Amino acid sequence: MNAFEQALEWLGQPDRWSWTAPSGIPYRTLEHLGFSALSLVIAAALAVPSALVLAHYRRGAFLASSAVNIGRAIPSFGLIILFWYLASRWEVNTSFWPLLLALVALALPPLFTNTYAGVVSLEPESVDAARGIGHTEVQIMLRIELPLALPVVLAGARVAFLQLVATVAIGAIVNNGGGLGRFIVDGFAEGARGYGEILAGGLAVIVLALACEGVFALLERFAVPRGLALSRQATMTTRPA
16 A cells, blocks of 8 residues: 555544544644634734834844845754753653744744835835824824835745745644644654555645645735725836836
8 A cells, every 4th residue: 555545544534534533634634723813813913013113213124134144044943952951851741842932933024024024125215205294203103104005014924924834834743733733743753654644634734835825925915005005006116226
């Protein structure tokens, strides 16, 4: 029996599509998305406000460029192992916090750099006009700069979330949950008999990542005001090459 036949047999098991049993793909998918979404929310709460303030006052350019380099250099699996080791030394719950902290750390760089870049790239006339009619600095940041930079911020969130979806699967090595990655790890533990489970788990992660990519594409389309999208498109078409 080859891996494809094993995968079909594994997918045909009665509990494989359960929403309540840990052996079910829907159950693990919700677990996978829950870890990813929680990490993205925490990272956004930390990165977006700080990047918005620094970009508004045109400070922290070195920090923004450093965040890009750090995000590219840090291996995700290394972070997971590091936090797992620290949690085990400090007798903290190793089935939740190591993976969560590693995911938040991975999501911070793209969220911070995209927010910063989106704000500093805005035309200064918009900010000057808002300041001229009496807007406070906080109002300018929340009502002018953040909405105008929203397409770039959402692009950073999309990159971060797809990275999180991939990393949650890796986290199953040190995490009792691990989402869909749990099937891959369990399949490796079974040796040749688990090739079908490995294949099915890998395909499930790929399908989930593609689905999340599509959701974020729709989110970017509907979350950005139509007038802003048309204005950006007109700017791109009229800008000289």
